[in-house]
Amino acid sequence: MHRALDACTALFSSPGDNTGQTRLFRFSSFSIRDLLKSKTPECNCLQLRPVDGISEAGELNVSTVQMEAEIDKKNTENKALCDCIHGSLHDKEHSPLMRAVLCGSVCKVYRFPAEDQRWLLVREQMSETPLSFSLPRQLLGMLSLEYSSRAQEVMALHGLSAHMEELRCDIISRCDHMTRCYQETLQQLETLSAVSNFKASSSKSERHLQFVPTNLHTQRMEVTSRDSAGVWYDVTTFGAPAEHHQGFKQGGLRRLMSKVNTNTCASYSLEERSRARVLLQNVSRLQPLVFGLAEELLSRSLEPCAALLQPVLDDLTSQMEEFVHCLKDELVKEALVAEHKQTAARCIYTCNGNLSSDSSANQESRASDGQLDVSRPKEEYDEDQWDTVWANVGKSLNCIIAMVDRLKAKQQSPKPSAPPDTSPHNSSNEPSSPSSLVSWQEQLLPLVVTLRDCVREAVSKANAAMTYVLLRGAAADTVEQGSETLVQRRHAVFSQAITAVTNTFVLKLYNGLEDADFLQQLHTVGILAQFEGLLSTFGDELGMLEDMEMAVADLKKVAFVLIEGKSDQSEDLLPTLTGTWDSLVVNVPLPPENFSPLPQELREGRLIQLQPVFFNIGINQQQTLAERFGDSSLQEILNQESCERLRAYCNQLQDKLPHMANSETLPQLLSGLESCVEAKRRKNVEVLWLAATVCRKVNGLRLTSCKSAKDRTAMSVTLEQCVLLKEKHGLDSQHFSAALDTMRREGCRLENVQKNIGCRKFAFSGVQLLAFPKHYKPPDGTYGHAQT
Structure with a gap:
């Protein structure tokens, strides 16, 4: 840091120059601090150097010449300024905060005259x-x-699907690269x-x-x-x-990115992708729980006992409510519609854009006979279809609940009296007929099968929709960003x-x-x-x-x-x-x-x-x-x-x-x-x-x-x-x-x-500087190197 106080420059007027302007053509550096602390009025003899720094150009004796009446005052001011900047060097710049982000510092110090006969001490640091x-x-x-x-x-x-699998391979390849x-x-x-x-x-x-x-x-x-x-x-x-x-x-990037094809496919925000991940996790967690409870319900229906069925039915109802709540996210419907449109558009492109002329003619002939229509996309996806899917899940559960309620009601209703059985083979301790036991399971089985089918359909569509969201999001972050x-x-x-x-x-x-x-x-x-x-x-x-x-x-x-x-x-x-x-x-x-x-x-x-x-x-x-x-x-x-x-x-x-x-x-x-x-x-x-x-x-x-x-x-x-x-x-x-x-x-x-x-010259030529604004031109002798 000793260089921080080595920037006092000697200025000389060129002989014969009557313009009144100061020109710097020789210089020497010395320590202001040493000069002000010196007990003698003169410092050691210093060698003057020209701007090109090639050879010496004389000697310079530096002294602190001042008016006697102001010596004490100015010495006090100068020493105060130096002490201030010296303290700044050692206190501020060496703090833990500054050391964390600053290193390799180069410092220069200047003393410039200000208005009202004041002086400014300026420290420049890079x-x-x-x-x-x-x-x-x-x-x-x-x-x-x-x-x-x-x-x-x-x-x-x-x-x-096939084209989505192709997109996935492209994404994985790009990510690996x-x-x-x-x-x-x-x-x-x-x-x-x-x-x-x-x-x-x-x-x-x-x-x-x-x-x-x-x-x-x-x-x-x-x-x-x-x-x-x-x-x-x-x-x-x-x-x-x-x-x-x-x-x-x-x-540059502006032009290059303007050439990247803008994808018209649906794009999804980070928040939507996060919702898709959560929905997939919830669906994969809830589906086996629902199926397990449905199987347990059937198993317990072997015995016509409402007290055994009710706890399982309550757990199934709770899990199904959570399952249906997950499926009601509008993102699923939007993704299904977007995926359907993309698939249909790709199908049309494949049929109309990639067929040979003979094949195209054959296709058109078949289309005219009503066998094939390649001029129109598939039937538009009905946005209400998804609402019907998850609604069917709830309805199937309601059917099971209603059936259990009916079975409970039959069990609780008084049985009609039957004529006495005079058969000699009948006794009071013989088990009753199993027809009533089979009846409970037979009545619940088709309803449980329907429930499982509805859940599978909902899970399949939800998985397809959320997979589409995640894949489109990954594609937007990779292959669609350009090369x-x-x-x-x-x-x-x-x-x-x-x-x-x-x-x-x-x-x-x-x-x-x-x-x-x-x-x-x-x-x-x-x-x-x-x-x-x-x-x-x-x-x-x-x-x-x-x-x-x-x-x-x-x-x-x-x-x-x-x-x-x-x-x-x-x-x-x-x-x-x-x-x-x-x-x-x-x-x-x-x-x-x-x-x-x-x-x-x-x-x-x-x-x-x-x-x-x-x-x-x-x-x-x-x-x-x-x-x-x-x-x-x-x-x-x-x-x-x-x-x-x-x-x-x-x-x-x-x-x-x-x-x-x-x-x-x-x-x-x-x-x-x-x-x-x-x-x-x-x-x-x-x-x-x-x-x-x-x-x-x-x-x-x-x-x-x-x-x-x-x-x-x-x-x-x-x-x-x-x-x-x-x-x-x-x-x-x-x-x-x-x-x-x-x-x-x-x-x-x-x-x-x-x-x-490795050169102390700004990379300007005199011709180049002719085009520069006035205040952006360096002083003579500081430029001329051609390297940039």
């Missing part, structure tokens, strides 16, 4: 996160288990994550890293002045979530996006644990995640934009929940994933001392809904081509839709928590953003600025991306940091450009470039 590999591994494991479980469930289904692929990728990631938490931009096309976000970092800025304690601003930067391994020749490569692409880009947004949420949560309004906002309206894109709508980047659009859209199915961690150890504070692909929950553990003060709703597991929005403005030379000769409609659509979702979130915040959304500037900002989007001006970066401002107003999450998050992203985050310094902390306007150039020349983002490609 950090990796262990979540880069942790969450993708968890997602791969979850998907593998989901596909494996789906295959096992489908394999257990039986009694299928996806399970093998994801388990293989998971094993590779487990090996790599033991030695790294970072995926460089040069590795973005490697297949085994497709689930890992590219160049994921947290860019943090802490601002300290004599008037305020440290204030933090966070932005997560990562390469646009895209599938570089598969490439973009056929476009294996398309599904893997969607999962991969989603993995990159959820990893980045989870890292951002965790840091936002840690910083807001003492903010009661923020915690209330979480469980009341959820949290906003604003993705900023700098991708062009031309060439491969158009495909990346299409991938990123789908990745952000899929985040709407994600929710966070806060749980109590086992301890304050880093490994016990890592977020975990639960749920399924269609309903994913991120569990965020907190140490017991941080969890117990939370609002009751959060402690009880209230879900925190994620509300993602995505604004994109292309700024490079390829966007110039797209605007003049291509098509930028996708960007316009994305920005317009995001405006609407952002407005909806702010309205929800206003309705439920008016005290948090009563800022007079928020409606103005939203109106200004909508006007900018509707204006459709070229490279209108004001859209990004306004969206980011609204996001911070509502305590949202900020994420910024370009192709690899090292060049254009660097220009964006440094610009945002300086704008925040100016608007929130009074950075002197005359020093705005100098501060911006200093951050880009000496800050963490140049370290990011070095980290990714």
